[in-house]
Structure formats: C-alpha cells, structure tokens
Amino acid sequence: MRSAKQWIALKALRTLLLATILVAGVVSVKAQSPLYGVGRTPTENEIRLWDIAIGPKGEELPVGSGSVDMGSELYLSKGCAGCHGTLGNGGMAPRLIKRDAGPNADPWDYGRVLPIRSPYATTVWDFINRAMPLGAEGTLTADEVYSLTAYLFFLNDVVEDGAELNEKTLPQIQMPNRTNWTQVPDWLPGQPRLEGYPY
Amino acid sequence: MSQKKTDRREFLKRSAAVAGAVGLGAVKPALGQDHEHMPVAPEPGAFIRGSDEMTAYGSRSRFVDSVRIPHGGRESPDSFGLDFHIATPLQDSVGEITPSSLHYMGTTRGSFVPDIDPDEHRLMIHGMVDNPIVFSMEDLKRMPSVTRKHFIECAGNRSRSRHTTIQETHGMTSNAEWTGVLLSTVLKEAGVHADADWVVAEGVEEVKGASSIPMAKAMDDCLLCYGMNGEPVRPQQGFPLRLLAPGFEGIFNVKWLRRIKVVDEYYMTYNDFGHLTRDPVNAALGYQIGPKSVITYPSGGQQLPGAGFYEIGGLAWSGGGRVSRVEISTDGGRSWKDADIRGTAEPMAHTRFSFEWDWDGAECELQSRCIDEIGQIQPSRQQALDFWSTDGERATFVKGQDNSIQPWRVASDGGVHNAIS
Numbered sequence: 001m002r003s004a005k006q007w008i009a010l011k012a013l014r015t016l017l018l019a020t021i022l023v024a025g026v027v028s029v030k031a032q033s034p035l036y037g038v039g040r041t042p043t044e045n046e047i048r049l050w051d052i053a054i055g056p057k058g059e060e061l062p063v064g065s066g067s068v069d070m071g072s073e074l075y076l077s078k079g080c081a082g083c084h085g086t087l088g089n090g091g092m093a094p095r096l097i098k099r100d101a102g103p104n105a106d107p108w109d110y111g112r113v114l115p116i117r118s119p120y121a122t123t124v125w126d127f128i129n130r131a132m133p134l135g136a137e138g139t140l141t142a143d144e145v146y147s148l149t150a151y152l153f154f155l156n157d158v159v160e161d162g163a164e165l166n167e168k169t170l171p172q173i174q175m176p177n178r179t180n181w182t183q184v185p186d187w188l189p190g191q192p193r194l195e196g197y198p199y
Numbered sequence: 200m201s202q203k204k205t206d207r208r209e210f211l212k213r214s215a216a217v218a219g220a221v222g223l224g225a226v227k228p229a230l231g232q233d234h235e236h237m238p239v240a241p242e243p244g245a246f247i248r249g250s251d252e253m254t255a256y257g258s259r260s261r262f263v264d265s266v267r268i269p270h271g272g273r274e275s276p277d278s279f280g281l282d283f284h285i286a287t288p289l290q291d292s293v294g295e296i297t298p299s300s301l302h303y304m305g306t307t308r309g310s311f312v313p314d315i316d317p318d319e320h321r322l323m324i325h326g327m328v329d330n331p332i333v334f335s336m337e338d339l340k341r342m343p344s345v346t347r348k349h350f351i352e353c354a355g356n357r358s359r360s361r362h363t364t365i366q367e368t369h370g371m372t373s374n375a376e377w378t379g380v381l382l383s384t385v386l387k388e389a390g391v392h393a394d395a396d397w398v399v400a401e402g403v404e405e406v407k408g409a410s411s412i413p414m415a416k417a418m419d420d421c422l423l424c425y426g427m428n429g430e431p432v433r434p435q436q437g438f439p440l441r442l443l444a445p446g447f448e449g450i451f452n453v454k455w456l457r458r459i460k461v462v463d464e465y466y467m468t469y470n471d472f473g474h475l476t477r478d479p480v481n482a483a484l485g486y487q488i489g490p491k492s493v494i495t496y497p498s499g500g501q502q503l504p505g506a507g508f509y510e511i512g513g514l515a516w517s518g519g520g521r522v523s524r525v526e527i528s529t530d531g532g533r534s535w536k537d538a539d540i541r542g543t544a545e546p547m548a549h550t551r552f553s554f555e556w557d558w559d560g561a562e563c564e565l566q567s568r569c570i571d572e573i574g575q576i577q578p579s580r581q582q583a584l585d586f587w588s589t590d591g592e593r594a595t596f597v598k599g600q601d602n603s604i605q606p607w608r609v610a611s612d613g614g615v616h617n618a619i620s
Contacts, residue, residue: 032329032330032387032390033330033390034330034332034388034389034390035387035388036341036342036343036388038334038338038341038342038388039332039333039334039335039338039388040332040333041330041331041332041333042323042325042331042332042333046323046333047323047325047331050323050325050457050458051325051458051460052401052407053399053401053409053458053460053462053466053468055462055464055466055467056464056465056466056467057464108477114469114472117472117475118467118472118475119467119475120467122467123467123468123469123471123472126468126469127468127469130406130407130409130469131405131406131407131469134405135405137405137406137407177475180477181475181476181477182476182477182478182479182481182482183465183482184465184474184482184483184485184486185479185482185483186413186415187413187415187416187486187487188415189415189416189419189420190519190520190573191519191573192519192573192574192575193483193484193486193487193489193518193519193575194480194483194484197480197483197484197489197578197586
C-alpha cells in the first residue's frame, strides 16, 4: 500500500504531465518554426506564378473571362481541331464531346470525356491551362482558357450558346456528375486496400 | 575467313589442347547439353580494350543483350521523340534491383523527357503551411536523408492471353534503391495546418502531371528522391527529383517534381480524373497495389533443356507492406508449398523467392502467390474474376489494378507458355 507522501508525489507528477501535454497542445496550434532552416521563403508573387493547381472551389483561378464564341474560334486557330477533330471527336487525341446516349441519359453513359464526365469545371480549365495545346503548353492567356473551356461546355450542353465564363462563374457550374462519383476511402498505413478483397 | 571465325577456331584448338593436357574428358556433362570444355581467357584480340569511356562509366558485356521494349501497343519513342510506356525485361532479372538503364517507364500521355539543369531546378512547398519553402537541389541534399528499396508498378500492368513473355505480362514494374528526403521531413519543416488533408504533387514536364495524395500517405513514407541505385535519378525517372509514394500506383510517383501544394480537399487533377468512378469498390482499389508475385524463371517464351533440377525463381511485392510468404504450385494451383525468401523482405519492395524443383518432363503449370505482412493473399485469376462477376454477367476483366496469379504452362518439350486464357 502506498504511503500518503507517495500518493501526493504521484498526483503532483500526473498534474505536471497533464500541464505539459496541454502546453504542448497550445504550442502546436501556433505557427511551427522550421527545425533545419534550409531553403528560402518564396515571395507572394512567386507562389502566384507557380500555383497552377485549380481546386474545385476555384480559388486559384486568375481574373479573366471568355466566351463560347471566342472559344469556337480559338478551337480552330490554336490547332485543337487538328488533334481532337473539328467537332470534338474523330481525331487522334481524346474525345471532347459526349457520346449520344439518348434522352434522359445517365451522365456516365456519355463516355470518358473530360468536359462532361468531370465533376468540376475547374478540372477542365486546369488541364487546358497546364497541358494544352500539345507542344505549346503554357502559351494560352487566361482569357483564352476561359473561352476554350466555355466552348467545350457548350459542345456538351453544359452551358448555353453565347455563355461567358470568368473566375467567379466557372466554379459555380453544376457539372452533371458533381456529386455522382465516389471518393476514395481514407487511406491508412498498414491496412488492406479493400477489406475482404478478393474473397 | 573473318577475324571472328579465326579467333573462334584458334580458341577451340587451344581449348581442346588444354582439355586433353589436364584430362577433363572424364567429367560427365550435365543434361547432355554441354561438350568437353574448359573456359580460358580469349586471345588478346578479343579483350575489351581500355577506353576513356570504359574508364569513366563502365558498360555491360556485349554478350548481354537484355533490353526494354515499348509497351501498351504504342511506339516509344514515336516519330516525334515522345516516350510512352517502356517495359523492363523481368525474364532476365537476377536479385531484386532493376538496373537504372532497364527500369520501366510510363508517362501520362506520352512525354518528352525534360532535360533539366539541376542547378536551375527548384521544389516549392506551399499552400496550407505556416512556412512556405523553396528548395534548390543543393538545399535538399543538406536535409536528413534516407535510402530505401521500393518497387513502382504501373496500374495497367496486367497479363493478357495474347502476351507471350513476362516482359509483356509484368514488365511495367521495377525495383530500385532510392535516396532522398522523407516528404514528412519537409512538410514538418513547413508546418502543415491541422485541417490540411491532401497534397498535390506536380511535375515540371509539358503536361505538368499532378496527383492528389492523402496527407496520411504523405506523412507516412513518401520520399523526395534525388538518388537511384547509387547515382542521380535517371532523366526518364524524373531527374533531378521525383516523388516516391511507396506501394501506390505508378502515376502517383510524380517525376521531375517541382511543387508540393498542401490543400484541404481532393483536387481532382487530370491524373485524379483518370481514377474517377462511382463504384466504391473500384474506388478503394485505386491507390495501393495489391499483393503480387510472378515466376521470372521459367517464364513465358523460355525453353527448358530437359527434365531434371531447376531453381524456380521469381519476384513478389505488395503495396501493403513486406512480403511475408510466397507459395509455389507446380500442379496448376492444386497444391502449394512455401518458397524460400532470398535476401530480406523490405516494405513495398520486390522480394526475390526461389523454389527447388525436379521437373519430371511432363507438362505442368507453375504458379506463385504472395502473402503480405498484413495478411492480404494474392488471388487466382479465377477468384478475382469471381469477385467482379455479378449474378447475370460473368466478368472477363479484373477491374482496378490486376494482381492475380500468373500461370506458366511448361510443355513436355520444355517450352514455357502464358497459361492465361
């Protein structure tokens, strides 16, 4: 059996431990300071120039605007039609117009076509901006990317003829698959990729 | 007569004389394939002469002709000089490491390999962090490093009945020793916000390929690699810097890495779009490579000289951790025996196994299956197809990454064939 003194000492130790944990918790909420201090801090401008990853919320979209009309001209003048076909199909490059799936079609029956299957309009803008046109990637202006995105959405009945898109309206577009897809489950180390697979 | 033939004749004459002199005639040749023979150094004319090139960076013997091949039904390089998919010659592999020159290569849509000056290259860590950082390659090499063996495998690495060799059925996986900085080290340095759940990793090549990776993976074992098999990462593998996401499908191992952006949601990049599905089962199979193995010898297209002893050899791996056991069947999956694990099984790394086998000369079917440290078992093709079959429809295609067992049929003439039907 413990003596009173031992008991008090244990309690004190426990209080001390608890306090340490609390303090540690508070510290971790505050800004972490670098441990090694290697590398340099980028400027705001540098980050803006590098940051071409456009998330579903569209926060990184640059100010600009474009239209279906401008997009239809750019689609020819920038050479898109050469690889993707004049109407978004029949070329060497991936198809850009949905397959005919009849009235009341399930969006998944339109085929693996980016500007109709993608749950977010931002993915289309992002990919044109980062990776098109082939061999001249990164040469399109923001306005041109808005226009080409608008044209592809027009081809797929996502927007009306004459529509204009900008950094505010583009993320608002309700793509047919907006919620019609499955997130990959939370990944944890040391776990089977799918419990019970394959039997 | 050509110089080569003259050398050969001289060599044979010399060999015969030496053999006679030391009385090797009593040695019984194995399997009746070889003749009385004693290896001696060839004539001086057949030496590999010293050269500045051989002094500076050695090369393999001209008698070794193992090479990679274009994969996936598309030329690499194509007429524009783009590379697409290139498969490693697993049939010739020994040990566990794939030589850098033979490591498989895959690209998003076909890619020029960027010719990057490492002095000009930078890696930026930014987004939901307290301290955004830009690292030069010199900076990264100052950071604490690790060296680990890991495989990479293309999600499309699957055996089809039309494939005849292991290079076609399994050549889109390789294993190397990687050196670099743990991604967790630089993320901690940057101070990741508590509500950040994802990172977007991005390359510098013309498509600027980018993938969303769960923070749990980024903090677990992802590596920023500048070293591969004891030298800088090769250009086709992402020189000067690539991401390694051990055990994840190939596309997550972003090459020519320039940026890690810390974010709070799945970013649905173009690469991510490639994984888009509404089937939760299919979605769950979209990251981690399952337990997998393949017999590299004897394998499709090889020829056994006759009945007798053989060491069956092969490679096993899993995206779930270490390989804990490999089993071999020599009777088409009816009975299984443990193979020997050669070397040390390391997490998410090719592990070599072997099995001592006396072939009686009758037709048979060889299979291997991998069991990993978290208890996952490599399925037979039948089991995988059963899983994907519905009441009304018999599956003919294994969805997700196909890790099913590879059967090799050894014909009575010693020919080895792909037994996938």
